[in-house]
Amino acid sequence: MLDHCSKPARMTGMAPRTRQSERRRQVLTRERIIETAVELLDAEGEDALTVRALTSRLATGSGAIYWHIGNMSELLEAATDAVVATALDAHPAETAGTPRDDIRAVALGLFDAVTAHPWLAAQLATQFTRNPWGPVTLRIFERIGRPVRALGVPRADWFTTASTLVHYLLGATTQTRQSDDTAPASAADRAAFLDTASSAWQELDPDDYPFIRAIAEQMRDHDDREQFLTGIDLVLTGITTLHPAPAAEPGERLPGPE
Amino acid sequence: MLDHCSKPARMTGMAPRTRQSERRRQVLTRERIIETAVELLDAEGEDALTVRALTSRLATGSGAIYWHIGNMSELLEAATDAVVATALDAHPAETAGTPRDDIRAVALGLFDAVTAHPWLAAQLATQFTRNPWGPVTLRIFERIGRPVRALGVPRADWFTTASTLVHYLLGATTQTRQSDDTAPASAADRAAFLDTASSAWQELDPDDYPFIRAIAEQMRDHDDREQFLTGIDLVLTGITTLHPAPAAEPGERLPGPE
DNA sequence: TCCATGAATGGAACGGTACTCCATGTTGGA
DNA sequence: TCCAACATGGAGTACCGTTCCATTCATGGA
Structure with a gap:
């Protein structure tokens, strides 16, 4: 069975346009x-x-x-990929910062993209489940993997470590709340939403939801972005604890590029 | 504006059925x-x-x-909630294990549910983004929160710590690959899929995707479930490193129940 | 006992969707 | 100049969620 495109639809990402310049103003591409x-x-x-x-x-x-x-899914995937690519390129590859800073920069880039494009969270989640190793995931994985390597994680743990980071990253960004699909979510909206939710939590059944009730207050005045970074730091702490930075490994190259 | 149900549809979760026994065999409920x-x-x-x-x-x-x-979304949410509830109840509340074991049990419960119900991953992701504090999230949060508390995390960090765990959890479970929407995903299917993906990765552009190419081999023979647990351990390590177990805190009650 | 009431039902109809198919237009090369 | 392949626009198809409404049926009051 040939699962290649039997239809003349373009291969994803590739531009087969050889050099036919513009055949007309305003071509549909x-x-x-x-x-x-x-x-x-x-x-x-x-x-x-x-x-x-x-x-x-x-x-x-x-x-x-x-x-x-x-089809429509392909378009959605392409749109998601385009926006994610832009977000990740905003903070260039290795900007002289520490690996930790680099990871934080990637994370914030994604976080801000989700904030700027209210539809992105749902799409990221969908792409991630429906097509776990599609272009979007691959892009993020690659961008996260490099600093993971630079962090001094042993080669055998690269895949698992990067996966853990990406999983947290996507879990956290996809929960980031948008007041509505269209609307930049004002601070007032957000405060009102948190207030309502927090109050609702405090009226839950104490037998069924003791923990939720206990944290209702913290939830009321938490900051998504700050909490997001705290989570990243927590995971990073786990990584550096399990894989202490190699002062100077004998057999292995230093953690720099390549 | 009254956003309460103006239609006679039942309140979510509540069963208003007073005692009218069965008015007929096979009522539609x-x-x-x-x-x-x-x-x-x-x-x-x-x-x-x-x-x-x-x-x-x-x-x-x-x-x-x-x-x-x-409407249809409500039905999907209810179906998701029902399955998640069952999955979480499979490993009862506090089964005498350590908090770590408890968290692992919850995580595996979710993981296995996603494996058993191929549609669940996508739904979890959707519920999580569309309605970040809906019944499904609340249920998982509560179930994760208790062992977090028992772990000795200071009260001020309960919310953030539990959030981090839940974010990882959902990120990881929602990526869990199903060969198809219907079909229990045989081991052979899985191996074939991983093999194909791994090979494809090794043919990516070395300039654009050096990291992905480097881990292609590890990806070929990784085990989702095992890696999932490793990630949990990594996050748990971060938690216990940042919040060392209190041998005996003076002002605070011991980490037991309540 | 009978009936009026309203909860509960089944199905026709509506407006919208993604997607297919095809007659037509456009263009670059022979 | 002509032609074959590329590219287009729109009519048509099949199916979806949802609404609306006439009808059924169990039940409580007379």
Whole structure:
């Protein structure tokens, strides 16, 4: 069975466009569709991304869209990947900081992207479960893996250690609360939401939910971003405790690049 | 605005059924609908859960269904909650083990549930992002919180510490790979999948993905469940390092219950 | 005993979705 | 100049969640 694209849809990520320059102003490209999809998602939320909305914005028909993108899931994956790539590139590769700083930078980049694009959290979660080793995961994994290596983790533990970090990262970013699918979530909204939730928690059954009741107060005035970083530090502490920094390993190269 | 149920749909979780015994054999109840939904999801996958499929299995009409459940999302949330509740109850509350063992038990309970119900991973992820403090999250949080407390973590850090664990937990369980939406994912399938992925990784661009290429081999023969536990241990190590077990704190009660 | 009431039901109909199919337009190379 | 392949726009299909409503049925009051 050939599971390669039997349809002329472009291979994901590759641009087969040899050199046919522009055959016309305003050609419909895969890139332009993805770009429009992101705009639509940002402006009007997840439910607004429909084929009809795209045809309208791009002044074309559904056939033209499908000639470029295969199906809706693929478009969503591409949009997610594009936004994640931008977020990760915001903090370049190795910016002279310590590995810890580097990991924190990646984490905050993702966190801020989720905040800036309310639809991203749900999409990250979906991509991650539906296609655990798709381009999005791979990108994040690679970006997290390098500082993990630089941290001095022994080679045999690279995969497991990086996985743990990525799992925490995605778990934490995908829970980051957006007041609504469209709307930048004002501080007031957030405070009101936390207040309501906290109060509701304090009225839970003490037998069923003693712990939740006990932390209701802490939850009311916690800061998502701060807590996110604390979690990262906790995981990093676990890593450096299990794998103390090698002062100078005899057989192994130093933790620098390569 | 009254956002209470203006429709006669039952309050979530509550059973208002006073004592009208059975008015007929085979009444249609919210519970029976949820149960059927889980069966449908288990047997035929996520896409098979449609109102029409439900009406067919339950030999009824869509109106009857909607009289009980409000809408499709609510049904999915209820189904998820039901399965998670069962999974968490499998390993009872405090079974005399150490807090670490208790946390591991909860984690494995979730892990196994995701394996047994291929649709669960995606639903957990969705519930978690769409409704971060819904019943599902609350349940897991409570169940994780108690051993965290027993671990000797200072009260001020309960919320943050439990959050970190839950975030890792959900990140890890939601990535757990299912070969397909329906099918228990045989060991052979899994091996083949890992093999394919590992090979694909080794052919990535060395400039773009050096780390991924370096761990491709480890990924080929890793064990999801084992790695999952290793991650838990890593986080637990972070917790106990940051909060060393209190031999005997003066002002604070001992870490036992309450 | 009978009936009026309202909870509960089954199904037709509505508006929307992703996606397919195809007749047509456009373009670069021979 | 012509043609084959690329590219397009829109009509049509099948299915979805949800609403609406006429009908059934158990039950409490007369």
